[in-house]
Amino acid sequence: MYDPLVEHDIGQGAVYPSSYWAAQVQNSGSTKAITADQSTDVVVVGAGYTGLSCAYQLAKRFNREVIVLEAHQTGWGCSGRNAGFVLRGTGRLGLAQLTQRFGAECAGLFHQEYGEAITQVKRMISAGNIRCDSQPEGYLKVAHNAAMAADLPDQAAFLQRQFGYQAAYLSAQQLKRDYMHNTQAYGAIKFPDCFGVNPLALAQGYAAMVQQSGVKLYTGSPLQNWQRTADGGFLLQTPGARVRCKHLVLATNGYTPKGLYPALNRACLPVLSSIIVTQALTQAQLEQSGLQHTQLVMDTRALKYYYRKLPDNRILFGGRSAVYGKDAEKAVYPARLLAALKTCFPMLADLRCDYHWSGWVAVSYDDLPRVCEAEPGLFYAAGYCGSGVSFSTLAGVRLAEQASGVAVPPLPIYQSRLAPFPLPAFRRLGQQGYYQWGRFKDRFL
């Protein structure tokens, strides 16, 4: 599997991974590679949610002339591979930690922005009439042990008191009665406004909107290298053509290859997250497991598990995976996820795994993303730390605003660049150390 920390280039024109999502959607096939030299106002690199949302805003709201270059297919990166949890938030810091780091007023702004991100996804689904299997709202953050559960009532009360957000605490008994017979669930907080989608269908829906708004979207068209021109613009090289532009937006996130923009590659740690999708549960299995609802679920482990029931009664179950891309396809990783699912739900011991795939999420050094003008005329948004379905859509809006000289909310993540990792060559060693610690913490603390 392509590994952004190892490979200089991302390659060209690969098909989608054999995911459940790819099996569900039809590739519209209406995009081609770029073959003729062109000049344009803005080039957006990467056709995930960030790039597509940015291109849409630039064209529709700011009347800019835009080209999108995607190395492979629409949503080939994380946007077509994720679990489809449209969650409130991004990065790895909760609102309590944001309050500690930036103060209550700033945390309030984050809270508003996270709500706006969900609303923006809903607006796009509605404006594009996107059929992406949106599920009824609700996300359960489930304590995986008694120690984590002890803190949940206070956490829910804090969200209500500080932000007026209607988070609800659920005791272990309520959780069991209404939602799941998970042997490792000790209580939960319910977030009312999050929901599940088919992520690849969402990305393809965005792509259709982008094309309808006059943007030229080229797939199979990697940006291989670029240089500055005398007028402060950019000259971009793809295998089939050269493109000149005034502004360049890098929406390559966790898939940024080593050679594209080293400052961005050094500031992200690409971490593999893997998903399995099981065979469909029978009615008896649904009743025995309690999984008769479509709530999104994530636990409180350091190395988190996340799951949900899909519209056809299969279970999607995800978690951390291999450290290196070359190991991503090893059978041990889906086997571990299936075993973890069965440990939580022993009544599903006979369940088979039908699909397995992985993708690179971009972890930043300070656990927060950035959406910024990194140098004159060059913009990027990256570092969502595995929580980016809703935020990437809003990040695209904020990128378009920044590139068009419009003020964005005064949040720290819009005012600076991603910090490089110290000793970037040793990022993977740090990750392995974190995994060891996480396994220990999840088991014994």
Ligand SMILES: Cc1cc2nc3c(=O)[nH]c(=O)nc-3n(C[C@H](O)[C@H](O)[C@H](O)COP(=O)(O)OP(=O)(O)OC[C@H]3O[C@@H](n4cnc5c(N)ncnc54)[C@H](O)[C@@H]3O)c2cc1C
């Ligand atoms: C297994 C998994 C599960 C996840 N689950 C969730 C979830 O449930 N909820 C949630 O909020 N987040 C989730 N995430 C994270 C979420 O998917 C991402 O944060 C989000 O999709 C990022 O979108 P993006 O557009 O920024 O990047 P991407 O979708 O990764 O897009 C980047 C694109 O850039 C292209 N590219 C890179 N280099 C070049 C180049 N040189 N030239 C041209 N194109 C290039 C790539 O091909 C890629 O298509 C998950 C991620 C994974 C991997």
